[in-house]
Amino acid sequence: MTMSTNPMDLSGKIALVTGAGRGIGLAIAETLARAGADIAVAEFHTDTGQAAVAHIEALGRRAAFFETDVRTSASVEAMTAAVVAHFGHIDILVNNAGIVKNIAAEESSDDDWLNTINVNLNGVFWCCRAVGQHMLARGSGVIVNIASMSGIIVNKPQPQAAYNVSKAGVIMMTKSLAAEWSGRGIRVNAVSPGYIGTELTKVGLSKAEWSSVWLENTPQGRIGEPADVANAVWYLASDAASFATGSNLVIDGGYTAW
Numbered sequence: 001m002t003m004s005t006n007p008m009d010l011s012g013k014i015a016l017v018t019g020a021g022r023g024i025g026l027a028i029a030e031t032l033a034r035a036g037a038d039i040a041v042a043e044f045h046t047d048t049g050q051a052a053v054a055h056i057e058a059l060g061r062r063a064a065f066f067e068t069d070v071r072t073s074a075s076v077e078a079m080t081a082a083v084v085a086h087f088g089h090i091d092i093l094v095n096n097a098g099i100v101k102n103i104a105a106e107e108s109s110d111d112d113w114l115n116t117i118n119v120n121l122n123g124v125f126w127c128c129r130a131v132g133q134h135m136l137a138r139g140s141g142v143i144v145n146i147a148s149m150s151g152i153i154v155n156k157p158q159p160q161a162a163y164n165v166s167k168a169g170v171i172m173m174t175k176s177l178a179a180e181w182s183g184r185g186i187r188v189n190a191v192s193p194g195y196i197g198t199e200l201t202k203v204g205l206s207k208a209e210w211s212s213v214w215l216e217n218t219p220q221g222r223i224g225e226p227a228d229v230a231n232a233v234w235y236l237a238s239d240a241a242s243f244a245t246g247s248n249l250v251i252d253g254g255y256t257a258w
C-alpha cells in the first residue's frame with residue numbers, strides 16, 4: 001500500500017461522530033468520509049441516523065448506525081463496545097451531539113437545566129471516558145469536542161445560561177483531558193462555532209429581532225455553513241494538527257473578535 005504524503009488524508013481511519021444524523025454532525029461525518037475515514041454514526045434518532053449511513057455509503061466509505069443517548073453512560077458504553085466490535089477500533093471521536101433551550105434563568109425548571117447539562121456536558125464526558133479508555137489501551141487516538149463561542153461569550157439577545165455554562169465546561173474538559181492524556185498518544189481539542197445555519201438555529205434565524213443582532217455582531221455579516229465547522233474538525237482530527245492539543249479553534253466569522 002502506498003502511504004499518502006497528505007497529512008489530512010484519513011484513509012483507513014475509523015471515526016465516531018455523535019449526533020451525526022443532521023446539521024453540523026452530518027457535515028462532519030461527510031467531510032471525514034470524503035477524507036477517507038469510515039464512519040460510526042452515534043445518533044439519538046434512528047431515521048436520521050440510518051439516512052446518514054446511506055449518505056456516507058454513497059460516498060464509497062463504510063458506515064454503521066448505533067442508536068445512542070449520550071445522556072446516559074450506560075448507553076455510551078454500550079455504543080462504544082458495539083462500534084469497536086463492528087469496526088475493530090476507533091481512531092477519531094467527535095463529540096458533536098448537543099441541544100439548546102432558550103429560557104430565562106429564573107424560569108428554568110430542574111429538567112431544563114439538567115437536560116442541557118446532561119447532553120452537552122455530561123454526554124461529552126461519558127463519550128470521552130468510554131472511548132478514551134479504548135484509545136489509551138491502544139496508545140493512540142484523537143478527540144474533537146464541539147463546544148461553542150457561547151463557552152467564551154454570552155450570546156445576545158436570547159437567554160441560554162445552561163447552554164453557555166455547558167459549553168464553557170466542554171472547553172475546560174478539553175484542556176483537562178488533553179493535559180492528562182497527551183503523554184499517552186491522545187490529542188484532545190475543541191472547535192467553537194459561532195452562528196451556523198442548522199435546525200438548532202432555525203427558530204432564532206426566523207425571528208428578525210434575534211437574527212439581526214446575530215448578523216450585526218458578526219464581522220463577516222453572515223451565518224456560517226455546517227461545512228465551515230466540519231473543515232476545522234477535519235484539520236484537528238488529522239496528522240496536520242499533530243502538535244495541537246488542548247486548543248479551542250473558534251470558527252465564528254469574527255464574532256468573538258468584537
Ligand SMILES: NC(=O)c1ccc[n+]([C@@H]2O[C@H](COP(=O)([O-])OP(=O)(O)OC[C@H]3O[C@@H](n4cnc5c(N)ncnc54)[C@H](O)[C@@H]3O)[C@@H](O)[C@H]2O)c1
Nearest residue numbers: 019021023024044069070096097098148193195196198200
Ligand atoms: N448551529 C449553531 O449555530 C451552533 C453553534 C455553536 C455550537 N453548535 C454545536 O454544534 C453541535 C451540533 O449542532 P447542530 O446545530 O448541528 O444541531 P442539530 O440540532 O441540527 O443537531 C444535533 C444532533 O444531535 C443529536 N442529539 C441530540 N441529543 C442527543 C442525545 N441525547 N444523544 C445523541 N444524539 C443527540 C440530534 O438528534 C441531532 O441529530 C451541538 O453541540 C451544538 O451545540 C451549534
